[in-house]
Amino acid sequence: MHRMAYLEHIPTRPLYHYTNEAGFRGILQSRELWLSDLQQSNDPRDLHMGLATLRQIMNNIRVRDYSQKTGDTLAKMIMKITRYFETDRLYTTCFTPYADNINMWREYGDGGKGYSIGFRPRAITDMHGRIYQVRYIDDDSHDDLYNLISEILKPIEIYGDGIFHSIERELEIATALISIAGSLKHITWEYEHEVRLTFAAGDNRPSNQMPVSFFPDEREMQWKKFRTRQAGEKMIKYHSLPFGKFVGQENNPREAVFCVLLGPKSNLSEGDVKKILLDNGFSSFNVSSSTCAFR
Numbered sequence: 001m002h003r004m005a006y007l008e009h010i011p012t013r014p015l016y017h018y019t020n021e022a023g024f025r026g027i028l029q030s031r032e033l034w035l036s037d038l039q040q041s042n043d044p045r046d047l048h049m050g051l052a053t054l055r056q057i058m059n060n061i062r063v064r065d066y067s068q069k070t071g072d073t074l075a076k077m078i079m080k081i082t083r084y085f086e087t088d089r090l091y092t093t094c095f096t097p098y099a100d101n102i103n104m105w106r107e108y109g110d111g112g113k114g115y116s117i118g119f120r121p122r123a124i125t126d127m128h129g130r131i132y133q134v135r136y137i138d139d140d141s142h143d144d145l146y147n148l149i150s151e152i153l154k155p156i157e158i159y160g161d162g163i164f165h166s167i168e169r170e171l172e173i174a175t176a177l178i179s180i181a182g183s184l185k186h187i188t189w190e191y192e193h194e195v196r197l198t199f200a201a202g203d204n205r206p207s208n209q210m211p212v213s214f215f216p217d218e219r220e221m222q223w224k225k226f227r228t229r230q231a232g233e234k235m236i237k238y239h240s241l242p243f244g245k246f247v248g249q250e251n252n253p254r255e256a257v258f259c260v261l262l263g264p265k266s267n268l269s270e271g272d273v274k275k276i277l278l279d280n281g282f283s284s285f286n287v288s289s290s291t292c293a294f295r
Contacts, residue, residue, distance in 0.1 A: 008179065009133040010125065014118040014258040015095035015195055020110035021267065024260075027117065028280040031244065031253040034229070035091035035129070035199050037237040038182060049137075050184035051085055054177060057142060057149050065150065066157070073161050074153065081177050088202045090182045091226075091239045095124070095195045102292045103191050105263050112265035112294060115273070119243065123256035126246040128213045128221060129199040132183040136190040145180070152176045199239055201226065216246040259286040264293055 019027065027033060038047045058078050062071045096104060105112045124131065137145070155163055155173060163169050182198055199213070205223050213221040226237040244253035260273055268276075270287045277285055 009131045009195055011121040011131065011195065013097060014099075014120055015097060015124055016099050016104075016116045016118050016261075017093065017095050018104050018108035018114060018116050020114040024115040024117065025276065028257075028276060028282065030240065031251075031256075031280075032240040032242050033093045033127070033197070034238045034240050035093045035197065037226075038090040038092050038198075040231075040234060040236050041092075046185060047085070047090065047182060049186060050181040051082070053137065053142070053145065053184055054149070054181045055082065057146050058153070058177075060146065061150055061153065070157055070160055073156050073163070076161075076164070077153075077156065077173065077177075081174065081181070084174070084178060085181070087204075088200055089226075089237070090178075091199045091201060091237075092182070092196045094192075095119070095197070096193050097195070098193065099259070100261055100290050100292060101191075102294060105290065105292055106294070107192075109263045112263045112290075112292070113267060114263045115266065116261040116263070116290075118258040118260065119256055120258045122245045123243050123251075123253070124197060126216055126251060127197060127241055127243055128215065129197045129241065130179065132179055132196045132198060134183055134185050134189075134192070134194040134196060135180075136187040137184050138187045141187075149177070149180065152180075199241065201239060203237075215249070217249060219249070254281060255284045257282050257285045259288065262287070262289045264290045266290075 017027075017033070041047075055078055058074060062074045066074055098104060099116055099118055104116070105114070108114070109116065135141075152173060155169060159169070163173065178200070179198070183196065185194065201223065203226065215221060224239075226239055228235045228237055230236075242251040242253070244251035244256040246252075257277065260277065262268065262270060262273060266289070270289060273287045277287070
């Protein structure tokens with residue numbers, strides 16, 4: 001199955017992450033990005049809408065296109081995907097191709113007082129996780145998704161219950177379906193053109209000691225417990241992952257930052273931001289100020 005069939009995205013240009021001053025300083029000092037539990041995102045429909053849409057379309061495919069026998073196999077797959085989201089979580093951090101967008105400053109850039117950090121593509125693609133271009137949907141979007149999901153499910157038509165006898169084949173289908181559920185967002189957020197870095201992990205250590213991911217050099221990444229942070233009245237679960245080009249056995253962040261834009265209401269000067277970058281070991285970057293203006 002072609003990786004792009006399930007929305008995996010390979011960026012070729014810098015991607016921008018908007019944050020407040022504390023987040024900006026923390027990212028540069030730790031050389032890590034925080035991936036937060038998608039179920040606790042700023043849009044309460046995230047994931048819930050994606051999973052509901054996925055299940056609805058899979059059930060429609062089962063009724064319309066499948067025989068009783070293959071339909072039963074598909075019903076088992078629907079149950080497995082549902083159980084996955086009951087025991088495991090998707091952690092994400094978000095980017096956009098837009099370096100200087102007034103709506104992004106308002107929503108994610110601390111009302112214009114924050115910063116837009118532009119990361120070089122390799123700094124993101126060498127991180128542990130999958131990168132997806134978010135697909136924005138409404139009730140008129142189901143036809144395209146129907147065709148995409150039907151294509152992903154074709155092995156069920158061929159192998160029936162046999163897909164569950166091959167871990168590789170089952171995982172390939174399940175990963176594709178999970179990625180779709182985690183990559184759908186309501187069309188009212190389309191202005192973001194969001195790209196998500198997603199990391200899947202359970203709340204509890206796997207009983208079979210299976211790795212949760214693999215490093216670029218194919219070493220196994222073992223399970224680790226999530227961390228928590230306070231956000232208003234909520235405690236948010238998150239994982240922190242290093243960014244930067246993978247060299248040797250670690251991510252090297254030195255040239256990870258392509259540029260930083262200061263928000264239109266930033267309290268720091270361009271000189272302040274350059275000094276923070278240099279003091280934290282970054283090089284080969286540009287610093288400039290937003291051209292947006294708002295009250």
